Structures are given as structure tokens and as C-alpha cells.
Amino acid sequence: MIDLHVAEAKPTDAADLVSVIHAAFGARPPLDPPGTALQETAETVEAAIATDGGLLAQVDQEPAGAILFAERTVDGARWLELRRVSVHPRFQHRGVATAMVGCAEEVAQARGMEGVRLVARVELPSTLAFWRHRGYVEVGRRDPYVDLAKRLPVEIATSSAAETKAVGERLATLLRAGDLILLSGELGSGKTTLTQGIGAGLRVRGEVTSPTFVIARVHPSMVGGPPLLHVDAYRLGGVAELDDLDLDTTVDDAVTVVEWGEGIAEGLAEDRLEVVLTRPIGAQATGGGQTTTGDGTTSDEDADRRTIRVVPVGRRWMNVPLRGALTTADLLG
Numbered sequence: 001m002i003d004l005h006v007a008e009a010k011p012t013d014a015a016d017l018v019s020v021i022h023a024a025f026g027a028r029p030p031l032d033p034p035g036t037a038l039q040e041t042a043e044t045v046e047a048a049i050a051t052d053g054g055l056l057a058q059v060d061q062e063p064a065g066a067i068l069f070a071e072r073t074v075d076g077a078r079w080l081e082l083r084r085v086s087v088h089p090r091f092q093h094r095g096v097a098t099a100m101v102g103c104a105e106e107v108a109q110a111r112g113m114e115g116v117r118l119v120a121r122v123e124l125p126s127t128l129a130f131w132r133h134r135g136y137v138e139v140g141r142r143d144p145y146v147d148l149a150k151r152l153p154v155e156i157a158t159s160s161a162a163e164t165k166a167v168g169e170r171l172a173t174l175l176r177a178g179d180l181i182l183l184s185g186e187l188g189s190g191k192t193t194l195t196q197g198i199g200a201g202l203r204v205r206g207e208v209t210s211p212t213f214v215i216a217r218v219h220p221s222m223v224g225g226p227p228l229l230h231v232d233a234y235r236l237g238g239v240a241e242l243d244d245l246d247l248d249t250t251v252d253d254a255v256t257v258v259e260w261g262e263g264i265a266e267g268l269a270e271d272r273l274e275v276v277l278t279r280p281i282g283a284q285a286t287g288g289g290q291t292t293t294g295d296g297t298t299s300d301e302d303a304d305r306r307t308i309r310v311v312p313v314g315r316r317w318m319n320v321p322l323r324g325a326l327t328t329a330d331l332l333g
């Protein structure tokens with residue numbers, strides 16, 4: 001058991017952070033141009049913490065890892081930039097960096113930001129692999145610097161089928177041909193309802209229904225846009241079977257929405273939105289408190305609540321203002 005502890009850094013932690021930053025960056029191979037991390041002092045680090053914060057990781061109560069935060073606005077959206085990401089060479093390979101990155105993502109989420117970004121060096125392939133493994137994708141390159149970014153999941157609460165449809169309509173405004181959306185969630189969680197909203201937003205023909213009797217259905221656009229390809233992966237043995245269905249469209253030309261797609265349909269595209277629909281505990285179809293409304297009809301308010309979690313995967317979504325588009329006030333209020 002190792003005693004690993006990550007906390008938001010206080011200005012009084014500056015000396016500890018500097019010691020970790022100097023030890024970590026001092027142990028790196030020489031780079032051209034050299035980094036500037038060794039020029040950090042307790043004063044510069046204290047000032048950075050006081051402005052935008054940072055993280056201090058401790059192993060057995062000794063300083064083991066450090067990150068400085070910088071709030072950045074990119075195309076009008078707020079991001080958390082990570083600077084001086086360092087693990088003391090004595091404490092490597094113990095999950096310190098992974099734990100810090102998880103914390104940093106929570107901080108960005110709590111600050112209502114779009115995601116986390118950082119600048120890495122192309123000369124350090126194992127560092128790049130570390131970030132890629134955690135879902136960070138390259139969004140820019142100015143050799144020898146690489147801009148990496150990870151957009152955070154967006155969570156939306158709805159309290160009626162109509163609201164879930166409205167989320168689908170908003171989502172549709174961001175979609176284009178080739179996009180893949182994987183829906184997961186138990187039966188009745190609202191996957192088809194959300195797809196109806198997407199279909200309405202895309203202005204496609206035909207009623208979107210549960211694809212129970214067909215494995216996949218193509219809804220052509222009425223406005224010259226991409227068709228909606230609505231797939232029930234539950235009945236699909238594997239994605240290869242999609243090719244055998246002889247549909248009027250391909251995944252590259254359509255917006256593809258797959259119900260029950262997790263574990264099956266990821267291979268359709270590197271870039272995708274993974275949407276997870278859940279009901280709050282206690283709002284299952286059989287449970288929940290029945291309340292009587294003023295006009296004497298019964299309703300089960302909890303039973304109509306859903307949480308829609310949208311997880312963007314891949315470069316396609318890095319420059320799309322997902323949070324802004326999906327969490328506008330009129331939907332939430």
C-alpha cells in the first residue's frame with residue numbers, strides 16, 4: 001500500500017512544488033530549446049498558485065508531484081491549462097501523475113470549464129503516450145511543441161421526455177455527416193426519445209421509433225443535410241454486419257446513432273459521442289413515490305427524471321462547443 005494524497009495547492013505549498021518541479025524537469029533529457037521550468041522559484045510558483053491554483057501530490061507525506069493551473073479562454077470557451085506537470089523521480093511509476101490528472105479534470109469540471117489542455121514536447125514520446133492513453137488528443141503543433149486537449153463530459157438533467165427530445169435537437173445543431181453517437185442506458189432510459197430529438201433537429205423524414213423490428217433504419221434528410229442512420233446494435237452481431245445490410249447510406253455519409261452500441265460499435269469511428277442515459281436511484285419504473293397533482297391525476301415526478309451524460313471522444317469534438325450548446329439556460333431552467 002502506498003499513501004498517495006493529492007490536494008489543491010495553497011500558496012504556502014510553493015516551496016514543495018518548486019522542489020518537485022526542479023527534480024522532475026532536472027532529470028529530463030536535454031531539449032532544444034530547453035524548457036523554462038528550472039527557472040521557476042518559490043515566488044513565481046506562489047504567484048501562479050495564488051492566481052489560478054495548482055495541485056500538490058504527496059507520497060508518505062513527502063512532496064511527490066506538482067501541477068500549476070492556468071485558466072485559458074480559447075474561442076470564447078474556458079479551459080484549464082496544466083503547466084509544469086511533474087513527478088519527483090523518486091516517486092515515479094506509482095500512479096502519481098494519473099491521480100493528479102484525475103484531480104485536475106475534477107477541478108476543471110467543478111469550475112464549469114470545457115476541458116483540460118496542455119503543451120507537451122514532441123521529443124518526449126512516452127509523455128505523449130501517457131496523455132493519449134488518458135484521452136488527450138493533439139489539437140495543434142508548433143514544433144517542438146504539441147497542444148493537447150481533452151474535452152470533459154457534459155451532464156444534463158431532464159425531467160420529461162420533451163426535455164430529452166430538446167437535448168437531442170440541440171445536439172443535432174452540432175452534427176454533420178460521418179458523426180457517430182453511441183447511446184447506452186437501460187430499457188426505457190430514453191435512448192429512442194433522444195434519437196427522436198436528433199431526427200427532428202436534423203429535419204429527417206419518417207418517425208423515429210425503436211428499431212425493434214429492423215436492425216437499422218435510414219431517415220433521409222428533408223433539407224439536403226445528412227440522413228439519420230438509426231441502428232439497434234442489440235440485434236446486430238457486430239459492426240461488420242452493418243455493411244451486409246445494404247442500406248441506402250454509409251456511416252461516412254450519415255449521422256449514425258446506435259442504441260446499445262457500447263462494446264460493439266466503437267470500431268465504427270475513432271471520433272464519437274458516447275451518451276449514457278440513467279434514471280436517478282428510486283426512479284425505476286416499478287418504484288418511486290407517487291404524488292397526486294391538484295387535478296386529481298397521479299404523476300410520478302421521479303420516474304420522468306433522466307441524466308444524460310455526453311462523453312466526447314476524439315479530435316472531432318475538441319473544437320465543438322458541446323457544453324455551451326447543450327447546457328443553455330432555457331433547458332435547465
Ligand SMILES: Nc1ncnc2c1ncn2[C@@H]1O[C@H](COP(=O)(O)OP(=O)(O)O)[C@@H](O)[C@H]1O
Nearest residue numbers: 159160161164187188189190191192193304306
Ligand atoms: N426525461 C425523460 N427522458 C426520456 N424519456 C422519458 C423521460 N421521462 C419519461 N420518459 C419516458 O420514458 C420512455 C423512454 O423510452 P425510450 O426512449 O424508448 O427508451 P429506450 O430507447 O432507452 O429503451 C418513454 O416512454 C418516455 O416517454
Ligand SMILES: [Mg+2]
Nearest residue numbers: 191192210259
Ligand atoms: Mg430504444
